[in-house]
Amino acid sequence: MVFSSLIFIYIFLPMTLLIYYITPKRFRNLVVFIASILFYAWGEPYYIALLLISVIVDYFGAIIVEKTRADKDKSRFIFVTVLVINISVLFFFKYYGFLINNINALCGTSLRVKALPLPLGISFYTFKLVSYMADVYLNKVEAERNFINFGTYVSMFYQLTAGPIGRFTDLKNQIINRNETIEKFAYGIQRFLFGLGKKVILANNLSLIWNNVKSMQYGSISVISSWIGIISFTLQIYFDFSGYSDMAIGLGQMMGFEFKENFDFPYISRSITEFWRRWHISLGSWFKDYIYIPLGGNRRGKSRQIFNLCVVWFATGLWHGSNWTFVFWGLYYGVIIIIEKLFLLKYLKKIPKIFGIIYSMIIVTVGWVFFDSESINKAFSYIGIMFGAGNNLMIDNMAKYLISSNLLILFISIICATPLVKRIIMYITEKKKTPGIIVSVVISMAIFVISTAFLVYESYSPFLYFKF
Structure with missing residues (x-):
């Protein structure tokens, strides 16, 4: 089950909210816990045991x-x-096949790999x-003694499958005692619907453009078509993932939770360092707090800082998928961020903001080629087309068709990827009061x-980050 499905919107969510609000406050976490298990069971019935075992192990382990x-x-042990x-557990399900395939390639062995479906949301x-x-x-928080409260934290369905990655330190008080209000509920509905629009109206339609382009023979893709394709994916992955985050935050608000923001208009960044402060914020802060800082951060000199950054970005790339393209993608960003920290x-x-944004967007757009390519060689081949390294035409009839038929969706998507729309809506609602609320x-x-x-006529379309 996904948030952007009719069964979730019209059946699961209304029933969950109804049961939640007619249940006495002291039992509402149990409602969330059971609803989360049912939500997970809809898509991964065989892996419920894995999720529950993980909850049990960490519950008793922490105590x-x-x-x-x-x-x-003894405590350390x-x-x-x-x-x-x-x-x-994460390594086995996510990287077992990747490891065996690489052993076969390096050693000439023929070890067989049994295909295992990746448990939904296991990385998160x-x-x-x-x-x-x-x-x-580290004694930053006390171990939770209430099993239902802890199970709710781990499995809450609005964060389970694709984040944001909530910290127990941030959510403990809300899990124990939170206030549900009409204002929160109304904001939650609006936030959920905005996220739904990002996913269904924008991301899903942008995916059609990208899938159309990348399915073509590389020799027949014109330079303009290659740029239209990857720009579409650049916008698609932003609206897909930030849309999910909006929906998760909205769902939490409907039940009294307040989650931290996960995206802050990353495509207006003036540097790659700034981009990663704005993109998937919960993941970036997780790697910083639990890998980068424990390794020493920037406290042990430049050489050690560079090493620490390389470790973090190798791990960031590998976290996203069991393919060398993801590792390369992570190290690609690591190298750029190191260069930026050293001098760039x-x-x-000092340069005008627009040039910083152009610089960042070119690097980010090229990075998405590695992210969504089957191999590093294919990624470089596609990038070569983008920058005119081959004999591909500059523009052809396909490029003209892509422009004429998708100009509106691309224009709307680019505008919505900036703070402009949000600022207009905030201005109307804050300055105009009642008329603004109506709008x-x-x-x-x-x-x-x-x-x-769109959903009535659309087939199953999961969020991109479900596979990570």
Whole structure:
């Protein structure tokens, strides 16, 4: 089940909200926990046991770590053991095939790989578990004694499958005692619908352009077509993932939770360093707090900082998928960020903002080629077409067709990827009061009706980050 499906919007969500609000406050976490298990069971019935076992292991593991804190060796042993279990489960399901295939390629062996479907959201809930165990071990938070509360934190359906990666330190008080208000509920509905529009109206239609271009023989793609294709994917992945985050934040608001923002208009960044402060914020802060800083961060000199950044960006790339294209994509950003930190950033701050944005967008757009290519060689071949390295035509009839038939969706998407629309809506609602509220409601209902119309005739279209 996905948020952008008719069964979720018209059946699962209304029933969950109804049961949630007629249930006494002290049992509402149980409602969220059961709803989350049912939500997960819809798409991954065989992996419910895996999710529940992970919850049980970390629940008891954290309590034991806390109780044995006086014995540092024992506490550390339990912490490391639980950590190894969490990471091993993730590694097995996500990288087992990748590892065997590389062993076969390097050693000439013919070890067979049994295809295993990736458990939905395993990367996200594993990171939540790891951060929880680390925070308990470091005495940043007390271990949760209420199993239902802890299970709710790990499995809450609005964060389970694609984040944002919520920290227990941020959510503990809200899990124990949160206030549901009409204002939060109304904002949650609006935020959910805006995210739905991003996914269904923009991202899904942009995906048609990109899929059309990348399915062509590379020798027949014109330079202009290659740029139209990858620009479409650049916009698609932003609206797909930020749309999911909006929907998750909105769903949380409907039940009284307040989650941190996960995107802050990353495509207006003036540098790659700034881009990664604005893109997938919860993941970036996770790697910073649990890998970069424990390794020493920038406290041990430039050489060690560069090494730490390389480790973080290698891990960031590998986290996104079991393919060398993702590793290359991660290191690609690592190298650029290292260059920026060494000297380039101070020059980027001095040039006009528009040139910084152009610089960032070219690097980001090229990066998405590696991200969505089957191999590094294919990625370089496509990039070669973009920059006229081959004998491909500059423009052809296909390019003209793509422009004429998709100009409106591309224009709307580019505008919506900037803060302009948000600022206009905020101005209307804050300055015009009642008329502004009416306009906001009308916009939300229009998005809802249009999205429903698309979903009636659309096949299953999961969010891109479900596979990570």
